[in-house]
Amino acid sequence: MTQPVVVAQGVNLxxxxxxxxxxxxxxxxxxLAAGEVTAVVxxxxxxKxxxxxxxxxxxxxxxxxxxVAGESLDGLNEDKLALFRRRHLGILFQSFHLIPSLTALENVALTLEIANPARAWKEIRAEAERALADVGLDNRLGHLPSALSGGEQQRVALARAVVGKPRLLLADEPTGNLDQDTGHRIIALMFALARERDMAIxxxxxxxxxxxxxxxxLRMDQGRLSILTPEPA
Ligand SMILES: Nc1ncnc2c1ncn2[C@@H]1O[C@H](COP(=O)(O)OP(=O)(O)OP(=O)(O)O)[C@@H](O)[C@H]1O
Ligand SMILES: [Mg+2]
Incomplete structure (x- = not known):
């Protein structure tokens, strides 16, 4: 078995x-294992x-x-934690948190630019375009978030979250603002990405x-996490 993406033990907050x-x-x-989707209710x-x-x-x-991804977070300072997030993590929220003045393409490209400011724009653009094509939005590259539907905005946010090829995607009620059909489509995309890229979600x-x-x-209840399915042996 490959190394798990996340190992957390005895965590108290x-x-x-x-x-x-x-x-x-x-x-x-x-x-959390690579390629596996774990739900928390x-x-x-x-x-949660x-x-x-x-x-x-x-x-x-x-x-x-x-x-996470073999790297211990214990005792890392803020700079190291920021670097860790850039390298290994994608995060998706209920409200999409896109930058309103940037187009879909620019929102996704910004993540790549921040990760590697020296990289040529042509390369960044091509990669951001591919990420948007993967979520079915290659025909909306120049749209501002205000000109996109909720489901489209969340797909841009998903492209942005995974464009850096993170090992772990953390999603906090990513479909909470979407109708059920749109939500299910976003989830299907997320699951496909987990499999294709061996990413934990x-x-x-x-x-x-x-x-x-x-x-x-998994189920969270008053700060305690337990296994719902599959039933523990
Ligand atoms: N910054 C904070 N300071 C103090 N208490 C906090 C803080 N943030 C959250 N809490 C408390 O921690 C508990 C857990 O909050 P959390 O946001 O993790 O819940 P959740 O399971 O995500 O709930 P929801 O389903 O409503 O999003 C809550 O009782 C909340 O009031
Ligand atoms: Mg919450």
Whole structure:
């Protein structure tokens, strides 16, 4: 078996807001394999987004260890974490977070430019065009986000998230703002990308029919993560 993309052990997260500290993640352990889609379900406020934040190195856990693509996040400083995200991670949110003044092509190209500012624009453009073609948007390259439908905007966001060939895609309710058919099409695209590129996907969703299509389902409940399917042996 190839090395897992994510190995997290004993992860705890405490956050303070105002009064008493809150225990948000409780001894969370998680392994994500390459090419596999893992869904996380669970009630609102249970800690799903918090889990995504610690795996992305955007929130520092108060205890435990996390490694992604063989690289330990423990003790990395902000600069190293930013580099880690650029190298290994794609993130997709419910609201698409595209830059409104940039076209679809420019939104995707920007990720490549930031990753390697010295690279020739011609090369960057060709790669961004391919990424948009992969999500079926080769006929919308010059459109601003305001001129795209919600589903199209999320497809641009997906192209942007994977154009750098990340090992891990973290998606937080990526279909939450889309109608069901459009949502299912986005998910199908994500799953195909996972297989083709041997990328691990962590998909947070409230939609049981989407979660059921994942290879595995985990459930978050009051900060504790457990296995829903397949049933643990
Ligand atoms: N910055 C913060 N400071 C303090 N508490 C926070 C902070 N961010 C989140 N929380 C708390 O942590 C808990 C888990 O939040 P989280 O956003 O991870 O839930 P979630 O499972 O993603 O919920 P939803 O399904 O509604 O998105 C909540 O009780 C929330 O109030
Ligand atoms: Mg959330």
């Amino acid at each position: 405490h956050l303070k807001s105002g009064g008493a500290p809150l225990h948000i993640l409780k001894d969370v352990g998680l392994t 669970g009630p609102s406020g249970s800690g 987004t918090s889990l995504l934040m610690v795996l992305a190195g955007l929130e520092r856990p108060s205890g435990g260890s996390i490694s 962590l998909l947070i969703t409230h939609d049981p029919s989407l979660a059921a299509r994942a290879d595995r389902q």
